[in-house]
Amino acid sequence: MQSALSQTQNVTKTVIETEGGVVASQNSLAARAGAEVLAAGGDAVDAAIATSFVIGVLEPWMSGPAGGGAMMLWRADSEEAVALNHGMRSPAALDPADYPLSGNGIAGDLFPWEEVKDNRNVQGATAIAVPGVVDGLGRAHARYGRMPWAELLAPAIQHAKQGMFVDWYAALIIASTTRELAKDPDAAAMFLEDGQWPMVGAWTSLAEKRLDQSRMADTLDQIARDGARALYDGDLGAAMAEDVQAKGGSLSHDDLRAYEATFSPALTFPFRDATLHAVPGLTAGPTLQRALNEAANTPVSGQCAPDGTDFTAIARGLKSAYKHRLAHMGEDGEIPSAEGCTTHFSVVDRAGNMVSQTQTLLSIFGSRVVSPSTGLLMNNGIMWFDPVQGRANSLGPNKRCLMNVCPTLGETTSGTRFAIGASGGRKIVSAVANLAAFMTDHGMDIAEAFHHGRIDVSGGDLVIADEALPKETIATLSDTYDTRTAKRMVFPYAFACPAGVMRKNGRNSGCTEIMSPWGDAITEAEARK
Template sequence: MDGSTHHINGVDSSAIYHGQYKKAAVATDNVNCSAIARDILKRGGSAVDAAIAAMLCVGIQNCHSAGIGGGTVMTVYDAKTGDSIFFNSLSKSSSKAYYGVYGTDEETFYRVSQGATAVAIPGCISSFWTAHQRYGRLKWKELFSPAIRMAAEGIRIEKALAEAIQKQEQNIETLPSFREHFMHPNGILKREGDTLRMPKLAETLRKISKQGRATFYRGEVADMILDDIKGHPDGDSVLTAADFENFRTESSTLLEFDLNGLTFLVPTSPCGGPITCSILKILKGFNLGPDCIKDHHSKLRTYHRILEAFKAAYLQRVGLGDPDYNEEIHEFVKRLISDEFNEEQRKRISNEKAGSSLQFGVDLTPYFPPDDAGTSHISILDEFGNAVSMTSTINYYFGSKIIGRRSGIIFNNGMKNFSIPSKNMNQSDVPEKATFPIAVPSNLMGPNKRPLSSMCPIIVLDKTQPSRSRVQMVIGASGGVRIPTAISWVLINHLWLNMSVEKAIMTPRIHARVGKQLELQVEEDVDEKIVEGLLETMKHVLSSKPYGKPGTVVQIVSKIRCNGIAAASDPRKHGKTNGY
């Protein structure tokens, strides 16, 4: 946690991925998309305009992670009024989404993982339109121009997409639409530096740019999408025209909590805000500071406490889900983020050894929640003090593994984020080889429901300042279930351990995974002596499932302890900031 390493998770971090700016800053996971957002701001566009244009760009440049075939969540701060709002446009299940539609438990797991049956209603375009109607300055059509041009004329495949293509080689070889996009005619996988063209997607984006939200949910594009997800050998999607027509982006207030004299704005369930809040409130009582990592003993104890806080918070995911579907979740969240509850959890942490789930008040025997994955995040602060923290996802790499034969859209596999029911809720009867999660009642599949997500777009304010100067930080991450712990690591490093944003992001991370047991996933380049101490002295358990690459990817813009604005794009995904 001293931030001195030059490698993170096996990635060379020597490239310049951070910057200092005077007026406005952008952090995305692609250099081209950060530049597009900067250009939008300089042309007089709003922070929301810049975020939309940048995320449309990401949907081309990093099409394995995000795109208009997925869902989006967005936290917005309006400097003119001092108000904030959350736009929830997570992909949603069909009105016909019942488990009986999918077959047995294991059949359900595999049918919601890949193919047409895995696709949930995409929410991206709805969220973009809703936010733009309220905060946009430039014309809707202008925001699409860069992405349309890239999809039509072709892009240079950058490192992040090239790595994803390599990882998905087997799927690409067996799926005709993927071979067409990601392989050369001679059967060789495309690599970094090769050209990717997506002409059908370019035409779809052009239609949306001219016709707006309506064409995606009840017009020509909607018809194309419904045709794209029918007639598949693994089964047709249960999505209907009515599902698309009835889809809405939900606008709501955010959870607020105070820390270090700052006010954190985070989304509530089904997003990762309550978990992130709980982690930070538990750790607040330990009074962490630079002295906590001054020597090996102090550093080991600090790591141990942080990881125990991760466990204590993550165990509470078993009570989270879509509150519109279960009103009891509102009360569960109130308790989860309360000072009293988190002080109780802090007192349950032993300084000597790792705790069990029962120690933190949760019995993991009946069930354990699903992992989620993928995503892309954008953090923006404009020169007028407006801010956007936006996270978007198609869920897993290349989502459902369907590229629309008419629309060219890569569709999500959002149905995978629901929990799977089990005939026998006793986990001891689940075969060791089973990889599907046992039912978490609050996150069971149902009609017109949003699944549990870890996405957590955050804006941090200093409410003692005038509204135009209040935003102190914009932060969020991609990386599935590990998003709250990745964000927490960076916040701990930056706020409590006084690291610069680049050092806070560079520091290798450990995730406390809640699966069949509590176990650690460790990035490469974490101090070996610390890992040894955690396993041998503190009795933590190392997961057989590696942290993986790129792992978690954090994007941060901060005014804390800097002259102007500091921004950092996580080098794990080879991003780069921009601004002026």
């Protein structure tokens, strides 16, 4: 297929090494907020909390306080990897009978599920699950935080009071979901202009357009004053539940009061001579382990960059892992996740503590429903469940959602450590597997790894290869698998959107997906300027 995209343009991101901390995030302003916390003496966890809340304001279609996710933490003093699962749950009053199949076959959304009548598991209040991210951040702060909780939320509150600036990229994202946003009056009021996506002006216009996020600012201010549980136990939780039920959903205040994020030991496993740590349970961590275990059965080429044999081994591992995931995962077994709209950021502080956090609303703009009392865009976590009963991940009440998130920590034989993860649904595991192999098998630093071409294997028959990879590499892949090439672009993404940090010889660095127009790694020193 011919494309009008430039064939001569090269896109790179500058990577700086520093003794201070670094925050790598899909949103530059969120990364800066986290880096400013590090500059003020905060722990990596403090920086992660600030980054999380800011990115929920400035990238609201990807994640936010009404979403869920998972975190990996590395504690330098104890040399311990700890997992924190703050994923979503289905409401206790949810009735699977309220989600009848339409009879139209497979739905045209993110998962290979049978279509539900009126897309009740995808769109609207009936798609909303119990959120977990705020409770998770609160528990992380209680265990590891140094700075006052209210100070960490202050940047997000200020951004929400000002309102997110709508640039060309934000307008493009909003335009992609205008029809769905228009179905909820409160979502339409927040994101649209007279039922249409916001216009950003002519080519040379400098006029500013901003979202009205004042109600969200009030909510964040209350969470800052009263603590994370304010969203669950207090008036905020009651108001949110009442809003959702008024729009037809089953989320209750009792669901929120019962919610608890959980710490656990990491899923730690070897990959050749390296060691990786991922989140266990209903995440993509076990899938990553299976993929890399299988890939490790093929000796690495030993070259500075992966060749066709190396990529074929990764593809084989991912295919094997997805075959298992398709058959077995879920609270009653396991099942796959597809493309979602998620965000990832990674943090390293000057002491070497690390955080890898992935958080999500699931679909782009989640359920496309805004809670008017709180100003929060709500998730659509119910779509994570298979609406057909009697299967591994069947929809039911009070069940944990299976997530495709894969925040990961790694250590090479030389002592180099990294924290990586990505957004992109089913593409996430491929990105993490690729990057982990680049840095462990081939000794790449984070700049080399993030700029190098990758492959994607997301459970289907195809292997998607970056068209920038050498022809010989693509030919070798094609000898074994049906392989097609794709260009790394700003929108849409043919591959996942990763962010990561690295600590090597006592110096820190970070990078984000090179095609992400908002993503940046901000150093502690830069934040002081």
